[in-house]
Amino acid sequence: MHVLPYLVAAWVFLAGCYGLATSRNLIHAVGCLSVCQSATYVLLLAVGYRDGGTAPVFSDLEPGSRPVVDPVVQALALTDVVVGATVTALLLALVVQISKRHRTVDPDELSELRG
Amino acid sequence: MNRRTRLWLVAAGGGGLAVLLVAACLELPAFGGASHPYGDRAVRASLSRHTANTIASVNFDQRAYDTLGEMTILFAAVLGCVVLLRQTRDEHRARPEPEEVAPPVRRYALVVLPVALLTGLYVIAHGQLSPGGGFQGGVVAATALHLLYLGADYRALERIRPVGRYEVGDAVAASAYVITGLACLIGGTAFLANTVLPYGTFNTLSSGGTVPLLNAAIGMEVACAVVVLLARFLDQAVEIEEESGK
Amino acid sequence: MNGWTLTAALVLGGGVGATLWGVATGPLRRRVVAQNLSTALACPALLLLSQGYDRPSYVDLALVLALLGPVGTLVFARLLSGELAGDPPRAQGVTWAAAGLGAAVVLALCVAVGPGRAMAKLLVVGALLVGGNLVASRALSGGFREVSRG
Amino acid sequence: MADAVIVVALLLVAGSATAAVAVRDPVRQALVLAVLGVALAVLFTVLQAPDVALSQLAVGSVLTPLLLLLTVRKVKRRGQRKGREQ
Numbered sequence: 266m267h268v269l270p271y272l273v274a275a276w277v278f279l280a281g282c283y284g285l286a287t288s289r290n291l292i293h294a295v296g297c298l299s300v301c302q303s304a305t306y307v308l309l310l311a312v313g314y315r316d317g318g319t320a321p322v323f324s325d326l327e328p329g330s331r332p333v334v335d336p337v338v339q340a341l342a343l344t345d346v347v348v349g350a351t352v353t354a355l356l357l358a359l360v361v362q363i364s365k366r367h368r369t370v371d372p373d374e375l376s377e378l379r380g
Numbered sequence: 381m382n383r384r385t386r387l388w389l390v391a392a393g394g395g396g397l398a399v400l401l402v403a404a405c406l407e408l409p410a411f412g413g414a415s416h417p418y419g420d421r422a423v424r425a426s427l428s429r430h431t432a433n434t435i436a437s438v439n440f441d442q443r444a445y446d447t448l449g450e451m452t453i454l455f456a457a458v459l460g461c462v463v464l465l466r467q468t469r470d471e472h473r474a475r476p477e478p479e480e481v482a483p484p485v486r487r488y489a490l491v492v493l494p495v496a497l498l499t500g501l502y503v504i505a506h507g508q509l510s511p512g513g514g515f516q517g518g519v520v521a522a523t524a525l526h527l528l529y530l531g532a533d534y535r536a537l538e539r540i541r542p543v544g545r546y547e548v549g550d551a552v553a554a555s556a557y558v559i560t561g562l563a564c565l566i567g568g569t570a571f572l573a574n575t576v577l578p579y580g581t582f583n584t585l586s587s588g589g590t591v592p593l594l595n596a597a598i599g600m601e602v603a604c605a606v607v608v609l610l611a612r613f614l615d616q617a618v619e620i621e622e623e624s625g626k
Numbered sequence: 627m628n629g630w631t632l633t634a635a636l637v638l639g640g641g642v643g644a645t646l647w648g649v650a651t652g653p654l655r656r657r658v659v660a661q662n663l664s665t666a667l668a669c670p671a672l673l674l675l676s677q678g679y680d681r682p683s684y685v686d687l688a689l690v691l692a693l694l695g696p697v698g699t700l701v702f703a704r705l706l707s708g709e710l711a712g713d714p715p716r717a718q719g720v721t722w723a724a725a726g727l728g729a730a731v732v733l734a735l736c737v738a739v740g741p742g743r744a745m746a747k748l749l750v751v752g753a754l755l756v757g758g759n760l761v762a763s764r765a766l767s768g769g770f771r772e773v774s775r776g
Numbered sequence: 777m778a779d780a781v782i783v784v785a786l787l788l789v790a791g792s793a794t795a796a797v798a799v800r801d802p803v804r805q806a807l808v809l810a811v812l813g814v815a816l817a818v819l820f821t822v823l824q825a826p827d828v829a830l831s832q833l834a835v836g837s838v839l840t841p842l843l844l845l846l847t848v849r850k851v852k853r854r855g856q857r858k859g860r861e862q
Contacts, residue, residue: 271405284797286390292802316412321434335419340438351457358464488761511826519834617846650795698837705845
């Protein structure tokens with residue numbers, strides 16, 4: 266149990282990379298990239314966890330009454346989730362452009378269209 | 381380099397990376413350990429500035445300059461989408477015909493739209509108290525607007541969502557964030573430093589000095605950015621067609 | 627041994643696990659129903675977790691999921707109306723079962739929480755959850771006429 | 777008992793991530809990515825990170841699937857006519 270979260274993060278990252286490398290459709294590849302990104306959130310939050318800890322949000326909790334988990338990693342992961350979504354949108358916009366110009370979204374066919 | 385050699389390369393690289401990752405995971409401190417030096421200091425700094433939600437304090441007070449960077453990335457990504465998905469010369473815009481939707485779905489969309497919009501604004505406003513903040517509330521509010529497309533049709537959405545105004549709103553919110561930072565500078569402290577405004581009483585809406593202001597600016601910026609983003613994608617998928625009708 | 631988190635673990639492992647299997651395999655109509663069920667089951671799990679961890683502020687999570695879950699399914703129903711028109715999904719039984727589970731969890735929590743603002747919030751979440759998922763499953767099974775451009 | 781929930785959430789995330797990669801069709805992958813978003817939100821709640829879970833819920837349940845499906849529709853619309861012309 267002490268190393269399971271880190272292994273799950275590593276597994277999700279490797280699965281995303283495998284999907285990215287062997288994908289036959291660029292939209293599928295963008296989905297695999299977002300899987301890779303979510304692996305980093307799992308690793309970040311697993312590093313910040315404390316046994317028996319709760320969230321450092323004191324709207325309904327007396328400060329200091331219970332141990333709290335690490336807020337810094339949560340702040341990192343929080344902004345990255347939203348920025349990751351807009352970067353995924355930018356990649357999808359690129360895929361739309363590629364399908365307009367080259368009439369295909371298969372990366373193998375694309376590499377043969379040299380100019 | 382044909383497909384087979386590429387797969388072998390992926391297998392070799394992936395295997396090596398897997399071995400290194402597992403070795404690193406075994407060396408990491410045990411999951412659930414109690415030593416979080418940065419966390420304890422961040423909580424202390426947040427409580428000293430009367431911000432109930434420590435994550436909002438980290439985002440908008442201790443690392444406000446980083447969040448300025450994050451916001452610029454978000455702004456640039458949406459700008460890239462707007463440029464890429466514009467209507468080119470050899471394309472024309474076809475009127476989307478009205479869409480016939482089952483009555484229960486239409487009623488549900490019209491009922492839930494204000495509730496979702498209200499929830500989005502609630503999440504932004506209570507960003508520095510309960511879980512939430514500008515980033516999450518902005519996305520919830522922007523998604524609520526598109527319920528009109530899901531419940532009715534694209535024409536109904538276009539009537540209530542003038543894209544130009546949201547693009548201006550996006551730019552205004554981004555500059556509001558920077559202006560708040562400059563105001564702190566003019567107030568005699570560092571850029572984006574949270575030492576100008578009074579911190580107010582703990583766990584109230586006006587507590588935390590500049591955190592609520594930056595929260596609201598980010599909330600508006602993310603909401604407008606997502607609306608502009610979805611507007612461009614919807615235009616491409618629903619309206620814009622090639623000249624030859626393709 | 628916290629009963630609430632244990633129930634949440636059961637709902638997650640059994641319910642959401644089954645929907646994961648349903649969404650990864652099988653015909654498109656079953657996958658779309660499985661996606662709808664995944665949010666319909668995750669929301670009660672989040673409510674149970676918020677009670678199990680004794681943190682009332684986690685109910686906001688269940689509120690947003692109760693709001694946006696069905697909207698996500700409406701997205702699929704709207705944009706896949708072409709493919710789904712062929713064999714529309716028929717899943718009234720399962721959807722009603724999930725709605726029943728959601729209602730049962732909300733009632734159990736209302737009893738545990740006792741009257742007050744928190745109970746009002748729970749009832750709002752429960753109403754949104756049950757209503758949303760029933761409408762979403764209604765939309766899946768033929769809410770939108772087969773549409774070329776949409 | 778908190779560990780049991782963490783293990784269940786972790787296995788859910790690992791399973792849905794593997795499914796998201798294994799499914800090759802973009803439309804079906806959008807469905808699995810929506811379920812992955814929900815599984816991630818539950819895992820973040822279990823790891824006591826409600827802000828990140830809220831952010832993942834808002835983004836993963838509606839925004840990402842909508843973008844993926846609109847892109848598929850735009851790309852497929854081009855493909856269909858191309859197919860019809862041959």
